[in-house]
Amino acid sequence: MSRGPRTAHDRLLNLLYKKTVPEIKPRIPIVKRVLYEQDPGQFPLRSTLDGLVKYQWRQQPITTAISDVQEKLPDAAKSNVLQMSSRNAFVGSADLHNIFPIPAERRYALKNHLEKGLKFHFVKARNPISLLFLGSFYLVFPNYNQACVYYMETRNKQINGLDVNLQFVSLTENHLKRMASPFLECPKPIEGFTYQSERYGSVPITSIFSSSVHQSNLIKELDTFSDDRSKFTEEKVDPLYDLLAQYLGQSYRNRLVIVRNLPFGITGPALESLLWDYEFENDDFPQDSITNLYSDASSQVTLALLKFKDHKNAKRFVRNYHGRRWEKVTKRKEKPLYEPILCEIAD
Incomplete structure (x- = not known):
């Protein structure tokens, strides 16, 4: 759309001014009175939107x-x-x-x-x-x-x-x-x-x-x-x-992992070999960080505790092994349980 001539633009502004001035002029004294008579020490009235901006007022x-x-x-x-x-x-x-x-x-x-x-x-x-x-x-x-x-x-x-x-x-x-x-x-x-x-x-x-x-x-x-x-x-x-x-035990619990249903016969060295890319609490002797708390073949219950170096390693182990079936890692006869391995952070 082409722009109109300048004279038409000015004429439109003049018409708008003449139309609005009669409506605004009677309200000017009212606005002045409110502005000049307001007590400077008085708190301003709160708007309904103030709760979104200054939420401290209502806390x-x-x-x-x-x-x-x-x-x-x-x-x-x-x-x-x-x-x-x-x-x-x-x-x-x-x-x-x-x-x-x-x-x-x-x-x-x-x-x-x-x-x-x-x-x-x-x-x-x-x-x-x-x-x-x-x-x-x-x-x-x-x-x-x-x-x-x-x-x-x-x-x-x-x-x-x-x-x-x-x-x-x-x-x-x-x-x-x-x-x-x-x-x-x-x-x-x-x-x-x-x-x-x-x-x-x-x-x-x-x-x-x-x-x-x-x-x-x-x-x-x-x-x-x-x-x-x-x-x-x-x-x-x-x-x-x-x-x-x-x-x-807030300083160490988030890096401990409780493991249930490990197979019977699995040894510390075998676990250490399997988890070679994890950092344990005792990095020089990782087997010291792997403890078989309880094992009973008759009730099909095994319980172990793994102590990792930090929460990152513990969380990665849980993510990789929780809910998985055990895969043999040694030539000896490991007896896996029917249930999958269950792992959780000891928090």
Whole structure:
């Protein structure tokens, strides 16, 4: 379309000006009065869009999460430990971090390093002897206040279509048994495997962890802490947080792999030869990082623990071998089980 002459363009602007001036002129005094008479110290009226831009206006202080939890759960333990019940063993730490809302959607104002999200220790509840998953997870927060924030912010969330069912728990002997195992830190063949794994609930925790001097000492120290952890708020770190990290084995659990259904007769040297391209915890003597915890041909049960150098190697092993059938690696008669190999990170 060709552009019209300049005179036509100017004529159109003049007509538009003459048309709009009569409508705008009566409103000018009103606008001036609002602008000149407004008190400089008065806060401006908030727009409906301000919630998207300045979400801090509608967020509450972090400490109000404590009273909110106590209002909803008056009998809940004042603990920095949350337990989540779920039969889905494939839920991981990343899932629980991902359901925590982004800053603009949060109910509570998290400042400084907390703005990026809450950190916590994550472990699966396990039988301390057989290392089987027991249908729940534990989340240990730096303090009670942050545990309250996480509870309130994720109350109506779901993971894989299932509701997030969280509850505050005190560190009773029953919970401590399920949060750790003496065979993860110091793996060795387990004597009386079936008897111990079936009756661990009635056995004193001191007896279960008697083979681990380090964890036994930590249990004694944990016993001196009170159940009420409510005095630690905002960014203050509860001493219980770091102590539990040691007891849980947070520094090494993500590089340990629990392996079930390895064939009978497989030896440490054979596994070392097969896994030549993996880095183990003891790289000079890889066999020291491979422990056969239990093996029983009559019940068709084998349980082994592999200690890798880092989480990357452990994760690669699980990805490559979980669900696979065993292929013979030696000339001797290995007796593979009917079931495929099952591998999982010992978190």
